[in-house]
Amino acid sequence: MNDWSSIYRSVFPDLVRFLHRKVWDEERARDLAQEAFVRALREEPDKPRPFLFAVAANLARDEARSAIRRKRHLVLLQGGMDEASTADLEGEMDRTETAARVRAALESLSERDREVLLLWDGGMSYGEIAAETGLAAGAVGTTLARARKRLVDMYEQGVRDHAARG
Amino acid sequence: MQHVDEGDLHAWLDGALDQLGDGRAAQVREHLRTCAACREALVAEETMRARADQVLALAVPKSIDAPPFETLVARARALQPTVAPAQRSRLSRVTRMGWAASVVIALGAGWMARTLELGSELADRVASAPVSEVVQPAAPSADPTVAAPSDAVVAAGPRSAEMAGAGPAGPTSAAQPVRQNVATPPVVASGAGQSVQRRAAEEAVAPEKSVVAQLASALERNAPPAAPAPVPVVKEPAPAPQVATEQRTTATSANLAEPARTTGRTVLVSRRPRAGEIAASSAVPRSSGLGIQGGRDTTSVPGLFARGGVGSAGASRVEVSTDADIDEAVDLIVPDLPVLRVEWTEVSPGRPGLRVLQRLAPGDTLEVRFVRSGGAAADAAADPLAAVVGVPLRAGWSQVVRVHRDGWLVARAPLKVEELEALVNSAGRRSR
Numbered sequence: 084m085n086d087w088s089s090i091y092r093s094v095f096p097d098l099v100r101f102l103h104r105k106v107w108d109e110e111r112a113r114d115l116a117q118e119a120f121v122r123a124l125r126e127e128p129d130k131p132r133p134f135l136f137a138v139a140a141n142l143a144r145d146e147a148r149s150a151i152r153r154k155r156h157l158v159l160l161q162g163g164m165d166e167a168s169t170a171d172l173e174g175e176m177d178r179t180e181t182a183a184r185v186r187a188a189l190e191s192l193s194e195r196d197r198e199v200l201l202l203w204d205g206g207m208s209y210g211e212i213a214a215e216t217g218l219a220a221g222a223v224g225t226t227l228a229r230a231r232k233r234l235v236d237m238y239e240q241g242v243r244d245h246a247a248r249g
Numbered sequence: 250m251q252h253v254d255e256g257d258l259h260a261w262l263d264g265a266l267d268q269l270g271d272g273r274a275a276q277v278r279e280h281l282r283t284c285a286a287c288r289e290a291l292v293a294e295e296t297m298r299a300r301a302d303q304v305l306a307l308a309v310p311k312s313i314d315a316p317p318f319e320t321l322v323a324r325a326r327a328l329q330p331t332v333a334p335a336q337r338s339r340l341s342r343v344t345r346m347g348w349a350a351s352v353v354i355a356l357g358a359g360w361m362a363r364t365l366e367l368g369s370e371l372a373d374r375v376a377s378a379p380v381s382e383v384v385q386p387a388a389p390s391a392d393p394t395v396a397a398p399s400d401a402v403v404a405a406g407p408r409s410a411e412m413a414g415a416g417p418a419g420p421t422s423a424a425q426p427v428r429q430n431v432a433t434p435p436v437v438a439s440g441a442g443q444s445v446q447r448r449a450a451e452e453a454v455a456p457e458k459s460v461v462a463q464l465a466s467a468l469e470r471n472a473p474p475a476a477p478a479p480v481p482v483v484k485e486p487a488p489a490p491q492v493a494t495e496q497r498t499t500a501t502s503a504n505l506a507e508p509a510r511t512t513g514r515t516v517l518v519s520r521r522p523r524a525g526e527i528a529a530s531s532a533v534p535r536s537s538g539l540g541i542q543g544g545r546d547t548t549s550v551p552g553l554f555a556r557g558g559v560g561s562a563g564a565s566r567v568e569v570s571t572d573a574d575i576d577e578a579v580d581l582i583v584p585d586l587p588v589l590r591v592e593w594t595e596v597s598p599g600r601p602g603l604r605v606l607q608r609l610a611p612g613d614t615l616e617v618r619f620v621r622s623g624g625a626a627a628d629a630a631a632d633p634l635a636a637v638v639g640v641p642l643r644a645g646w647s648q649v650v651r652v653h654r655d656g657w658l659v660a661r662a663p664l665k666v667e668e669l670e671a672l673v674n675s676a677g678r679r680s681r
Contacts (some may be wrong), residue, residue: 087318103310224258
């Protein structure tokens with residue numbers, strides 16, 4: 084039997100990270116991760132992580148299809164600002180800008196490449212990724228190689244463009 | 250066999266080669282053993298893969314506040330039950346052992362593309378053994394504001410005393426027997442000329458002293474004043490852009506121990522480490538505790554995060570949990586640095602290790618890896634730089650620190666805790 088409390092502890096951060104890179108909204112990512120866990124607790128799947136990521140991927144897909152996206156407060160203004168110094172604020176803006184660049188790079192990937200990359204980053208094995216995406220296990224490495232290269236290229240191009248604009 | 254394609258190289262780097270099946274893994278391993286071109290390609294892909302990981306790490310949620318597990322269980326129960334009665338009783342058991350702590354990620358402000366990685370690889374050395382550091386040129390950075398350090402040569406005195414308490418011999422290693430191919434052996438000078446060489450090398454770092462050089466200086470300043478053994482200095486010539494790839498290949502080949510995908514589990518940090526604990530206990534990690542468990546399915550957990558100060562080394566706070574296993578990890582943490590992640594990993598098949606990721610100044614991370622030596626033969630296979638350094642590794646636990654910047658290997662040496670701290674402080678100052 085699965086120890087769900089420890090699964091929760093271990094997979095939840097991965098799941099939020101995964102979802103965050105799909106919906107680009109921290110709070111929404113946490114909500115969806117919780118939703119995935121609620122479903123998992125009801126279904127008690129044998130393989131929790133693949134199940135959770137499959138549910139999360141579906142939830143994110145539904146979310147993207149939904150025409151009405153809930154507007155969230157800017158990450159910039161969330162929490163802890165009373166303690167924040169000017170340096171923190173500047174750092175926060177850097178952070179937001181950087182994240183936007185990563186997002187643009189990720190979104191330049193094909194849907195499948197992006198999915199494989201994010202699933203891998205979420206801790207899924209080649210076999211699990213193959214099962215989730217329908218790829219052959221032997222093709223996961225090739226897909227990851229391509230996705231990583233493009234991610235890096237596009238991100239660095241974004242950095243260069245930014246520098247060129249001054 | 251034909252050359253190994255990119256996909257298989259990435260499978261190798263991801264520790265997923267065996268999942269390809271049908272003897273392909275063996276073919277790839279054998280080919281990598283004998284084909285220098287493919288090993289070079291592997292190093293290039295490794296660098297790219299590391300860079301991709303860095304880029305991905307730039308887009309993470311600011312915090313992950315996991316709600317109490319019980320609330321999720323309650324929500325699951327509140328829904329129309331779809332589970333069989335037997336399963337429902339399992340749910341209630343889940344409730345009883347509910348987990349109430351919260352995991353918080355606090356990535357600091359200004360996490361930039363540039364990453365300074367200070368990796369540490371275990372390989373116990375004889376107490377009196379000399380230590381060499383090879384300082385390589387940093388990669389040309391995509392970020393024009395990041396000065397690429399020139400080559401520099403550092404040498405530090407023997408500093409193995411802290412590793413006296415070596416643990417029991419590690420498991421027989423199944424490390425990938427891919428060896429470094431040192432195409433152009435670097436000049437190896439004896440200890441006598443080291444300071445001259447270092448000075449010359451430092452002068453070559455211009456105009457702004459590079460992070461690497463500062464790290465090197467920090468290392469050197471903290472070396473024991475009375476160095477009883479000669480220190481071999483490995484000097485690489487200043488690289489022309491064309492030879493950079495070759496040199497990087499040489500250097501990063503040190504990483505050619507086949508990595509396994511992280512099988513570590515998350516640990517929560519239970520207490521703030523005391524100064525001086527790092528080396529003391531890293532030399533003898535207990536083998537129980539967070540031991541590597543077989544498959545990734547249930548154990549892969551990249552995610553311990555502790556709340557840390559933003560951009561300030563002194564602001565680190567390490568939150569408390571109750572997991573007794575954590576003591577091991579805590580002992581490896583540099584005091585006063587925000588902890589981003591602590592995880593057990595299998596650094597190569599059969600070779601467990603601990604990875605500690607901490608944040609330096611904005612944009613820099615410190616990564617220390619502690620690996621259990623698999624014995625001389627396995628270490629030699631896994632650590633091609635040993636051929637250059639020429640110091641035999643001793644079985645057991647130890648640390649060899651590698652400094653990476655933008656994916657480039659810049660130094661390698663065992664470090665005392667004070668040295669590590671000096672390194673960290675130096676890097677922190679430089680980055681601000």
